[in-house]
Amino acid sequence: MNLKDQFRFVRQNMKKNKTRLFMTILATAIGCTFLIVLASVGFGLHKSIIQDVMEDSLVTEIQVHGKEAGEGNFQGIKDEDIQHFREITGVKAVTRRQSLQQSPIFKTEDYTAQSEAVSAYFPEEVKAGFELSEGRLPEKENEVVVGSSFADGLSLEPKEGENAFNEDGSIKEEYAYKGELVGKTIEMEVIKMEDGKEIKKSIPLTITGVTKKPSKEWMQIRTVFISEDIFKEVEAFTGTPGGSPEQVEGASGDTGRIYDRVSLYAKDVEAVTGINDQLKDGNYMVYSIVNEMKQINMVFTILKIGLLFIGTIALIIASIGIYNTMTMAVTERAPDIGIMKAIGAHPKTIKRIFVLESSYIGLLGALFGTIVAYGISYAVNLALPLVLERVFEEAPPEGLMLSYIPWSLTLISVAICLTVTIFSGWRPAKRATQVDVLKAMRREV
Amino acid sequence: MIEVRELSHAFEIGKKEKKTVIPVLVDVSFSVEKGEIVTIVGRSGSGKSTLLNIISGFIKPKHGEVWIHGEKVSDYNEGKFADFRLAYLGFIFQSFQLIPSMTAYQNVELPLILKGMTEKERQQKTEETLKRVGLIEYKDHYPSELSGGQQQRVSIARALVVNPPLILADEPTGSLDSETENELLQFIQELNRDLGITFLIITHDEKVAAIGHKTIEITDGRVMEGVLA
Numbered sequence A: 001m002n003l004k005d006q007f008r009f010v011r012q013n014m015k016k017n018k019t020r021l022f023m024t025i026l027a028t029a030i031g032c033t034f035l036i037v038l039a040s041v042g043f044g045l046h047k048s049i050i051q052d053v054m055e056d057s058l059v060t061e062i063q064v065h066g067k068e069a070g071e072g073n074f075q076g077i078k079d080e081d082i083q084h085f086r087e088i089t090g091v092k093a094v095t096r097r098q099s100l101q102q103s104p105i106f107k108t109e110d111y112t113a114q115s116e117a118v119s120a121y122f123p124e125e126v127k128a129g130f131e132l133s134e135g136r137l138p139e140k141e142n143e144v145v146v147g148s149s150f151a152d153g154l155s156l157e158p159k160e161g162e163n164a165f166n167e168d169g170s171i172k173e174e175y176a177y178k179g180e181l182v183g184k185t186i187e188m189e190v191i192k193m194e195d196g197k198e199i200k201k202s203i204p205l206t207i208t209g210v211t212k213k214p215s216k217e218w219m220q221i222r223t224v225f226i227s228e229d230i231f232k233e234v235e236a237f238t239g240t241p242g243g244s245p246e247q248v249e250g251a252s253g254d255t256g257r258i259y260d261r262v263s264l265y266a267k268d269v270e271a272v273t274g275i276n277d278q279l280k281d282g283n284y285m286v287y288s289i290v291n292e293m294k295q296i297n298m299v300f301t302i303l304k305i306g307l308l309f310i311g312t313i314a315l316i317i318a319s320i321g322i323y324n325t326m327t328m329a330v331t332e333r334a335p336d337i338g339i340m341k342a343i344g345a346h347p348k349t350i351k352r353i354f355v356l357e358s359s360y361i362g363l364l365g366a367l368f369g370t371i372v373a374y375g376i377s378y379a380v381n382l383a384l385p386l387v388l389e390r391v392f393e394e395a396p397p398e399g400l401m402l403s404y405i406p407w408s409l410t411l412i413s414v415a416i417c418l419t420v421t422i423f424s425g426w427r428p429a430k431r432a433t434q435v436d437v438l439k440a441m442r443r444e445v
Numbered sequence B: 001m002i003e004v005r006e007l008s009h010a011f012e013i014g015k016k017e018k019k020t021v022i023p024v025l026v027d028v029s030f031s032v033e034k035g036e037i038v039t040i041v042g043r044s045g046s047g048k049s050t051l052l053n054i055i056s057g058f059i060k061p062k063h064g065e066v067w068i069h070g071e072k073v074s075d076y077n078e079g080k081f082a083d084f085r086l087a088y089l090g091f092i093f094q095s096f097q098l099i100p101s102m103t104a105y106q107n108v109e110l111p112l113i114l115k116g117m118t119e120k121e122r123q124q125k126t127e128e129t130l131k132r133v134g135l136i137e138y139k140d141h142y143p144s145e146l147s148g149g150q151q152q153r154v155s156i157a158r159a160l161v162v163n164p165p166l167i168l169a170d171e172p173t174g175s176l177d178s179e180t181e182n183e184l185l186q187f188i189q190e191l192n193r194d195l196g197i198t199f200l201i202i203t204h205d206e207k208v209a210a211i212g213h214k215t216i217e218i219t220d221g222r223v224m225e226g227v228l229a
């Protein structure tokens, strides 16, 4: 008996009890929809989070926070470490930044702003992908680059009894700075404490450039990037490492230069893991998105498997329906089965017809279930931002996806659905082959 | 064509402790030659149907051998016997055994489908056979829309369609009136003569027994040798 005829047979048989068939397919479809929609939440959140983490952060970046020299003894990154990093294969650039241990006040004309100051070594920064939106990189020691949002922090001295800030923290229109920054001279005012008295020092600087806006709108960079020479000048003035206004209790007398923000940039993503491992072997404390991703991925893989497992239970419940339907179909058709066996139908043929029937039910269930699941997933993603906006009165993050159905999920679900239905149709099909010819022909079954 | 050797069978009834054994066939031996019509007669309950069911492979005998067409079919398993039936045996039953949800055409076509023939071959063969039994105009009728005689002819067509060398029949005229019975007997003789099909027919009707070239009588599960016709 060829497959085409078997199929025709199955279709003919299925027409005999349409309501029951419909209900069974419905149950299977609901099970399949449940499975896909449930798991799609795992896939959706994973995707959203990965997108969120990947966006705006360089996947080739490896941050080095320090070095562990023996039990509980942490050291900062020094010049010799930087030198060592440069020699690691696959490293494209090593940026080194040092934060000034006080936030200086910057003045230009009548405008002032308090911002963090960071020293940076620009040749390496540029190799790592540092970009400006206007102006040029500093060349002389008193030249600086300011963050893209630096201007937002500049304000005039407010009038008596008035506040320069709006409720949301931004500066009021009448006090805000609206002019150009590039080419402006700016005074950096640093302080030191001596015998409880505050001593000020003003260093004139020139702005030569403004950094590029980050792709995330909410990110505000007001940092002022100063040269390493100016940094040293501040240190010389305060007489403390990092330019801290006061001698920090317990600070080591170590005078060597210590960088607090060091990043390695790999030539490509593939090289990251290797560099990471090499750094770890050298007892460096490292952080990289790629490594972080591995852990996130693992957590989500476990979550997805868990959701798939729960979803499969729904399908197993639906498969009880299929089992029931097929058992009844076998009982109802026992006389026909008996006649077919009498005229020479092989037991395998009988079995195949019934397995085919249950698979067909499973396939139809999976098909409709998948279509509905896609619909629900689409609707959820459409409705979720609206609901979140209502509840939190704030627009949800861009690209948030609660439910995402990749091809792999569809394939996995259809495979699970088919496996479960074929499995549940197996016993009834086996029963069909065991129908006794004589009893069936006497209508005794 | 058929050779039955020292065949014995007994049914077991009841559960383990209260089991009773009913011997039905005792040491039955006979043979049917190619091209013969052989009839088996005997009183009700004598074991005729049991004998035919063993030959057909629906019951596995306790002792003895059955050879058909040179094959020791009594050793066959279920699947092998099914293939053998499809290839060599045709069946006519007292109660026709047509599938009620299929038309006359579909019922006759069924063995060809099981054989895996193409649709075109099937159509030609099915229509030819329906013509032979004179029911081509009724091909789209369901069994419930046919008379008893017509249904029996459909079932004969289903048996004939695969060109079997041997047809087994258990009380083929049992559900028919005497007019229709005469027609059917004539048709069987015609098939035997024209196509050389061997028939083994069970009956307790003398008229049917009379068409046999040889008649075997069974009494209490034993063969009473004797050629009546």
Ligand SMILES: Nc1ncnc2c1ncn2[C@@H]1O[C@H](COP(=O)(O)OP(=O)(O)OP(=O)(O)O)[C@@H](O)[C@H]1O
Residues within 6 Å of the ligand: B011, B012, B013, B022, B024, B042, B043, B044, B045, B046, B047, B048, B049, B050, B051, B204
């Ligand atoms: N499945 C069975 N289980 C137990 N006993 C059975 C079974 N089938 C038949 N018998 C017994 O075997 C004996 C022979 O039955 P069988 O049907 O062969 O008789 P028969 O000669 O065909 O009778 P009839 O002419 O009435 O059809 C009977 O006594 C019957 O009760």
Ligand SMILES: [Mg+2]
Residues within 6 Å of the ligand: B048, B049, B050
């Ligand atoms: Mg009988």
